[in-house]
Amino acid sequence: MSDIPVAPAEPGALERTLRAGRDEGRKLLVPYLTGGLTVGGDHWLDVLSAVVDAGADAVEIGIPFSDPVMDGPIIQEASERALAQGATPLSILDEVRRADVGVPLAVMTYYNVAFRMGHERFASSLADAGVSAAILPDLPYEEVGPWAAAADAAGVETVLLAAPTAPDDRLPVVCARARGFVYAVGLLGVTGERTALAASSLEIASRLKAVTDKPVLVGVGISDAAQAAEVCAVADGVVVGSALVRRVLAGEGPAGAAAFIGGIRSALDA
Amino acid sequence: MALADPGPTGRFGEYGGQFVPETLVPACQELERSFRSAWADPAFRGELDRLLSDYAGRPSPLTECERLSEELGVRVLLKREDLNHTGSHKINNVLGQALLARRMGKTRLVAETGAGQHGVASATAAALMGMECRVYMGEVDMERQALNVFRMQLLGAEVVPATSGSRTLKDAVNEAMRDWVATVGDTHYCLGSVMGPHPYPWMVREFHAVIGAEARQQCERHLGGTPDVVTACVGGGSNAIGIFSGFVDTDAELVGVEPAGGAAVGRGVPGVVHGMKSYLMQDEFGQVQEAHSISAGLDYPGVGPEHSHLASIGRARYEQVTDDEVIAAFQLLSRTEGIIPALEPAHAIAWLSRDRELLAGRTVLVNMSGRGDKDVAQMMDVLG
Ligand SMILES: Cc1ncc(COP(=O)(O)O)c(C=O)c1O
Numbered sequence: 300m301s302d303i304p305v306a307p308a309e310p311g312a313l314e315r316t317l318r319a320g321r322d323e324g325r326k327l328l329v330p331y332l333t334g335g336l337t338v339g340g341d342h343w344l345d346v347l348s349a350v351v352d353a354g355a356d357a358v359e360i361g362i363p364f365s366d367p368v369m370d371g372p373i374i375q376e377a378s379e380r381a382l383a384q385g386a387t388p389l390s391i392l393d394e395v396r397r398a399d400v401g402v403p404l405a406v407m408t409y410y411n412v413a414f415r416m417g418h419e420r421f422a423s424s425l426a427d428a429g430v431s432a433a434i435l436p437d438l439p440y441e442e443v444g445p446w447a448a449a450a451d452a453a454g455v456e457t458v459l460l461a462a463p464t465a466p467d468d469r470l471p472v473v474c475a476r477a478r479g480f481v482y483a484v485g486l487l488g489v490t491g492e493r494t495a496l497a498a499s500s501l502e503i504a505s506r507l508k509a510v511t512d513k514p515v516l517v518g519v520g521i522s523d524a525a526q527a528a529e530v531c532a533v534a535d536g537v538v539v540g541s542a543l544v545r546r547v548l549a550g551e552g553p554a555g556a557a558a559f560i561g562g563i564r565s566a567l568d569a
Numbered sequence: 570m571a572l573a574d575p576g577p578t579g580r581f582g583e584y585g586g587q588f589v590p591e592t593l594v595p596a597c598q599e600l601e602r603s604f605r606s607a608w609a610d611p612a613f614r615g616e617l618d619r620l621l622s623d624y625a626g627r628p629s630p631l632t633e634c635e636r637l638s639e640e641l642g643v644r645v646l647l648k649r650e651d652l653n654h655t656g657s658h659k660i661n662n663v664l665g666q667a668l669l670a671r672r673m674g675k676t677r678l679v680a681e682t683g684a685g686q687h688g689v690a691s692a693t694a695a696a697l698m699g700m701e702c703r704v705y706m707g708e709v710d711m712e713r714q715a716l717n718v719f720r721m722q723l724l725g726a727e728v729v730p731a732t733s734g735s736r737t738l739k740d741a742v743n744e745a746m747r748d749w750v751a752t753v754g755d756t757h758y759c760l761g762s763v764m765g766p767h768p769y770p771w772m773v774r775e776f777h778a779v780i781g782a783e784a785r786q787q788c789e790r791h792l793g794g795t796p797d798v799v800t801a802c803v804g805g806g807s808n809a810i811g812i813f814s815g816f817v818d819t820d821a822e823l824v825g826v827e828p829a830g831g832a833a834v835g836r837g838v839p840g841v842v843h844g845m846k847s848y849l850m851q852d853e854f855g856q857v858q859e860a861h862s863i864s865a866g867l868d869y870p871g872v873g874p875e876h877s878h879l880a881s882i883g884r885a886r887y888e889q890v891t892d893d894e895v896i897a898a899f900q901l902l903s904r905t906e907g908i909i910p911a912l913e914p915a916h917a918i919a920w921l922s923r924d925r926e927l928l929a930g931r932t933v934l935v936n937m938s939g940r941g942d943k944d945v946a947q948m949m950d951v952l953g
Contacts, residue, residue, distance in 0.1 A: 414840065415851065459591070460591040
C-alpha cells in the first residue's frame, strides 16, 4: 500500500475532454460497448461510430474477460460471445488503432488481462492504440500501485471506482488517485438494467461532488434516458452499459444503438 | 518456520492480496478486523472449540492402515476428517465463519460449492445458528453431486445453479461474489477454501489449523515423532494447508496432490482472479481456462495463494494424478481398509499408490478430508 504513486497533476486527454464538456454546461455521456463482438453481421466498430455520432463524449470499450465478477448477465453474455468469436486484447486494440473515433476512449477490462500481458506492455499497447484510459474494476485503490506506475508512465489515465459502501474518509483518497473521471458505482450490485434509479446513485454522486473537482460519472444500473437525466441533477454524467449492450445483442445494430444513445443525449441536453 | 500472518496487505510472499471490486473493499477490511479481534478473544475461541467438539465431533481420529500399508509397502496413517459431522473437513471453517458472521451482526450466509461438502457444511451452520443461507453450485456439479443438493435443501438452504462458463466451481465462485456485491450489508460470504481476497486465505487456514495441531500430537503419541511425508489433495487447498500447518516446522515433506486437469501449481502461471494473486491455469491473454476433473471439489483452475508461496520457496511440492488413478485409489482404500473416501482425498491415495516405490518403507500421513457417500452414485456410473 505504501507504493501507490501520487497521480500526475496534469489531466490526460479523457479528463480534459470531460472537463471541457462540463465547463460548457454539458452533461457527459459515456456508453459502454463490448469490444470484438459482431452480432448479425454488424461489426462492433460500426456501433462505436454510431454512438459517437449520436452524442457520446467518450466511449468505454470492454475487453472481454472469462470471469467478469462485476458484470451481470447481459455483459457476461456479450463477453462470452466476443471471446467465442476469437476476440483478444490484441485483436481489439488493433482494430481500435485503425479506427478514427473522434472522442477519447477508455478500455474497461479485468486486472488479469493487464497482469498477464505485463503492466508496461499493456499500458503501452493502450497508448499505441490511441486509448486514453483504463478501468479495472477488480483493482481497488490498495492494489493499484504497480499498474498505476506503468499507466502513468505511458500516459494512460487509470479511472478508479467509488462505491456506496465506502466510508467518508475513503472517498477523497480514491478521488485523489483517480484519473480521467471518478466512476461512481450507482448501486450495490453488478452491471445490469434496473427499472428505476437507485437512491444510492444520487447519494454517491453528491458525496463525491462534495470532495472532488474531477468529473463524477455514475455507472452501473443506469438504464434509460429518464434515469440518466435524473442522476445528472447531481452527477456530471453517466456511463450506460447493459442497456446498450442488450440492444446490440438483440441485433439492433448501429441504428438501434444510435437511437438509444441519441435519446439519452437529448434528455441530458433538455 | 511457522505459517505466517500475511499482514494487512494479505501477502504470502508475492501471492495473495485483495483484488476485489471497490464495493467489497470495506467489507473485506471489516472482516479482517473482526477476525483479528475474535481470534484473540478467548470467549470466541472457547465457543468455537465447544462447537467443534460437541457438535462436529472433534478431535478426529488418526487411523493406522495396516492392510493398505502392507499392500503398498508404505506405512500409511489417515487423519480422519471424513468422520466429522457433515462428512468432511469443511465444517471446521464453516463453524468459525458462521460464529464470526453472527458476531458481526450478519444474518445471511452466501457460499459457493463444488462437491457440495462446503455447501452442506454452510447450510448446516446456518440451520444451527438460525441464519439464511444461499449456495451457488455449478450446473454440472448439481448433477454429479445430486445427493448433496438434496441435503442442502433439507437443511433449509437455497441452492442456485451457476450456468455460465464451465458451470463448475469457478463459476459458482463468480456467482457468490456477484451476490455478495449486491447484499454486503447483511450478508457474509462464507468462502469454502484458503482462496479469495484477504483475509480469507489466512482466516480459513486458521480455522483448519486444528487438523494439523491434532495430527501433530497424535503422531507424537502414535509414532513418537513426525511422519516422513504429509500429503493432502489440493483444490483451493484448505484441507492441505490445515494439515501442513501442523508440520511445516518439522522435517516432514509436504506434498499437495492436484488433479491433472486442474493443476494450478503444476500447470499454471501467476495470475489474478477471485480476489487473489496465485498460480492459475490461463491462456496467453489471461483468460482463465476451464478445469476438468472427475472430482467436483478439485475441479478448479486456481489455488490458494499460500500454496503458490509454499511451492515457490520449495517448502511444499505438488504432484498430479489422473482421473483413472483416482478411480483405482477410491476402490483400493475401500477394499483394503473399509473406508470409502471422497474422490478428493482419493487423489492423495492415488499419488502414494503410484509412487509407492519411491516411498517404500516411509511413513506417510494422509489427510482423509471427506467420506465418499456423495460420490457413490457417480462411481456406480463409472464402474458399472
Ligand atoms: C472432501 C473434500 N476434500 C477436499 C476438497 C477440496 O477443497 P480444499 O482443497 O480446499 O481442501 C473438497 C471440496 O469440495 C472436499 O469436499
